[in-house]
Amino acid sequence: MTKNVEVVEADDRFEDQLERLEDIVGRLEDDTVGLEQALDLFEQGMSLAGKCRSRLERVEQRVSKLLEAGTTEEMDIETS
Amino acid sequence: MRDQVWTVGALIDEVNVLLDSGFSGLTVEGEVTGVSRSARGHLYFSLKEGEAQLDCVAWASAAKRFRFDLEDGLAVLATGSLTVYRARGRFQLVVTRIEPQGLGALQLAFEQMKRRLEAEGIFAVERKRPLPSVPQRVGIVTSASGAALRDMLKVLRRHANIEIVVAPATVQGRGSAEEVAAALARLGASNLVDVVIVGRGGGSLEDLWTFNEESVARAIAVCPVPVIAGIGHEVDFTIADFTADIRAATPTQAAEIIVTQLEESEGRVEDARARLGWELRRHLQGARARLIAAGGSAGLARVPHRVEVARLRLAVADRLPELLEELVRSAGHRLLRAEAALRRLPGLIAAGGNSRLIGSRTEQLVTLIRGHVDQARTAVVSRERALQHLSPRRVLDRGYSITTLEGGTQPLKDAGRLRGGEALVTTLSDGTVRSLVVKRRDGAGPSGRRQSQGPTKQGSLFDDGGSYDEKCGSR
Numbered sequence: 001m002t003k004n005v006e007v008v009e010a011d012d013r014f015e016d017q018l019e020r021l022e023d024i025v026g027r028l029e030d031d032t033v034g035l036e037q038a039l040d041l042f043e044q045g046m047s048l049a050g051k052c053r054s055r056l057e058r059v060e061q062r063v064s065k066l067l068e069a070g071t072t073e074e075m076d077i078e079t080s
Numbered sequence: 081m082r083d084q085v086w087t088v089g090a091l092i093d094e095v096n097v098l099l100d101s102g103f104s105g106l107t108v109e110g111e112v113t114g115v116s117r118s119a120r121g122h123l124y125f126s127l128k129e130g131e132a133q134l135d136c137v138a139w140a141s142a143a144k145r146f147r148f149d150l151e152d153g154l155a156v157l158a159t160g161s162l163t164v165y166r167a168r169g170r171f172q173l174v175v176t177r178i179e180p181q182g183l184g185a186l187q188l189a190f191e192q193m194k195r196r197l198e199a200e201g202i203f204a205v206e207r208k209r210p211l212p213s214v215p216q217r218v219g220i221v222t223s224a225s226g227a228a229l230r231d232m233l234k235v236l237r238r239h240a241n242i243e244i245v246v247a248p249a250t251v252q253g254r255g256s257a258e259e260v261a262a263a264l265a266r267l268g269a270s271n272l273v274d275v276v277i278v279g280r281g282g283g284s285l286e287d288l289w290t291f292n293e294e295s296v297a298r299a300i301a302v303c304p305v306p307v308i309a310g311i312g313h314e315v316d317f318t319i320a321d322f323t324a325d326i327r328a329a330t331p332t333q334a335a336e337i338i339v340t341q342l343e344e345s346e347g348r349v350e351d352a353r354a355r356l357g358w359e360l361r362r363h364l365q366g367a368r369a370r371l372i373a374a375g376g377s378a379g380l381a382r383v384p385h386r387v388e389v390a391r392l393r394l395a396v397a398d399r400l401p402e403l404l405e406e407l408v409r410s411a412g413h414r415l416l417r418a419e420a421a422l423r424r425l426p427g428l429i430a431a432g433g434n435s436r437l438i439g440s441r442t443e444q445l446v447t448l449i450r451g452h453v454d455q456a457r458t459a460v461v462s463r464e465r466a467l468q469h470l471s472p473r474r475v476l477d478r479g480y481s482i483t484t485l486e487g488g489t490q491p492l493k494d495a496g497r498l499r500g501g502e503a504l505v506t507t508l509s510d511g512t513v514r515s516l517v518v519k520r521r522d523g524a525g526p527s528g529r530r531q532s533q534g535p536t537k538q539g540s541l542f543d544d545g546g547s548y549d550e551k552c553g554s555r
Contacts, residue, residue: 015213018345021352028359031366038363045356052349056342059216059243063233065224066247066266075246077233 014055021048092164104161108134108173109181112154117143125150127158127173135172136160142176148189155181186285190292193319197294202301203322209306211326212274213345215338217243219273219305221263224248228281228331232310235335239342245272251280257293264299264307275338276303278320279310279331291318300324310334476509483507486514495520 024045028038064072086094110127117123121140126133136158138146150156160175180188197203218236222229224246236242247263250256260278267276278300280291290296291311300307300323309324310331321327328334476482483492486503498517506513 014345018213018348018352022348025352025355025359028356028363033363035363035367038360042356042360045352049349049353049356052345056214056216056346056349057241059241061237061240061242063244063246066219066245066263066270066272068266070266070270072245072272077230 014052017048017052017055021045021052024048088169089166092166092169096163096166099162099164105159106162107157107159109157110134110155112150112156113152115150115152123150123175127156135165135170136175137165137172138175138178146178147185148180149192150178151192154188157181184285186289186292190285190319193292193294193297194322197297197319197323202297207301207325209325211306211308211337211341213341215275215341216241217245217273217275218338219267219270219276220244220246220279221249221260221267221276222246222279222331223251226251226281228279228310231281231330231332232277232279232335235332235339239339241342242338245270251290252283252287253290256290257295260290261295261299264296264303268303268305273305275306275308277308277310277328277331277334277338278324279334280312281331282313282316288312288316288318291320293319296320297323308334308337476507479509481506481508 024041027033028041028045033041063075063077065075066072108127110129113126113128113133115123115125118140121143123138123140123143123146125136125138127136128134138160157179158173158175159177159179160173163172163174164170165172179185183191201207220229220232222232229246233244236244245267247267249259249263251260264276264278267273278291278296280288288311291309297319300309300320306325307323308326308328309318309321310328310333311318311320312330314329326334326337328337483504483506484490485492486505492498492504498520500517500519502517504515504517506515
């Protein structure tokens with residue numbers, strides 16, 4: 001169960017980062033932000049976007065079968 | 081027989097023989113009342129009709145096969161044999177089968193289960209967990225050989241970043257509910273998945289019965305990750321549907337819910353990225369416009385500010401190759417995905433020629449993008465050069481000078497404040513000159529109050545744009 005809590009937390013971090021990213025975009029939309037600060041925001045935003053993106057690409061397509069013992073093995077199923 | 085003296089036991093046994101020959105396998109219609117269950121699982125109740133009442137018993141072996149719970153007031157058809165209970169001498173119907181009147185047994189059982197679990201709060205909205213933002217690792221509980229699995233995989237495989245773990249289970253017939261429950265528990269405990277789909281293709285109420293079993297409902301309720309139910313068709317509602325965190329109309333739709341969620345999260349990230357770039361460009365353009373508006377005649381005093389702006393612009397330009405390379409990488413990913421998708425389309429791509437076509441398109445694209453990266457690099461280098469031209473040192477090299485009051489730090493802009501005899505220090509490219517003010521002449525500048533050193537000529541020096549050297553030829 002504790003392990004599953006970690007999964008939920010990892011997801012919270014994504015959501016959290018995405019919200020911070022969207023917040024930064026919102027602040028960048030403000031015309032009164034100076035150029036230097038705009039660059040800072042841009043940089044922070046790009047870094048967050050990079051993190052979000054790598055989180056989304058964390059796993060690759062794969063189909064496996066969960067065995068009784070709790071281990072997995074590759075599963076080959078044609079869907080076309 | 082009349083003269084015979086019976087023992088009680090013998091009489092009852094004899095009556096039972098008679099009853100057995102004439103009153104076995106009969107069906108009685110009546111309303112259930114006074115239901116009680118013994119510790120051993122035997123079921124005692126009565127059937128009544130008006131004033132008439134008949135004791136009934138269902139032995140545990142028969143009672144456990146009843147699909148619904150006996151409840152007082154239920155109208156039923158009970159099938160069994162009449163006997164006299166030896167220990168009490170009471171007449172009773174030993175029930176082996178029972179059917180509700182009106183509703184089918186299954187329908188009734190469904191309604192009863194639903195009512196019971198609902199009262200327990202298992203379907204409560206507050207218990208429903210939302211789908212995670214990134215449901216990438218998907219567990220599936222279904223039959224390994226069913227069409228439902230194929231349907232779900234077909235949808236999930238449209239997305240490149242989904243990992244699927246199938247926990248196979250029989251989804252129909254004896255023992256299937258236990259298998260489904262066990263598969264759910266195994267997936268939940270595996271820590272391999274973010275979300276679980278419980279799926280099954282369409283079928284009759286009887287076929288889908290597994291998903292109305294309490295053990296399945298309980299397994300769904302305690303699953304540590306959210307569960308999506310995709311069982312049967314749109315019109316089929318099972319207990320599992322009510323218990324699950326999310327109910328999908330079909331297995332295919334369950335898979336689509338996941339793909340849609342992932343695409344939405346990706347969309348939000350990409351959208352934010354695009355807006356970052358757009359907003360930054362807007363800020364740069366704004367700064368540029370302000371610069372031009374402030375421009376020209378402000379002269380050397382503006383230099384530090386303008387160098388600063390140019391430095392910022394260079395910082396952005398600096399990142400361009402990096403950004404473009406990332407673009408190349410992500411375009412590469414997309415291309416691979418698109419290629420994989422194309423290959424999967426049956427019959428559409430007849431191997432040979434077309435895959436060569438894809439290969440050559442890929443190369444074209446990569447060449448094109450590389451070209452962009454090179455261009456960006458060239459742009460950075462030329463920005464660097466422009467920046468060097470803006471350095472005050474270089475300006476001095478080209479013959480301009482900066483004059484301050486002796487002991488002062490601010491460049492002198494107004495002749496108006498000068499007095500005859502004041503000492504000035506003029507900085508040239510290779511040293512400084514100290515001089516004294518002899519006479520002041522006012523009103524030579526364009527605004528009538530600026531220093532008369534020729535601002536109209538000098539003004540063009542810092543106009544925005546490329547070639548500073550050309551514009552500076554007028555000294």
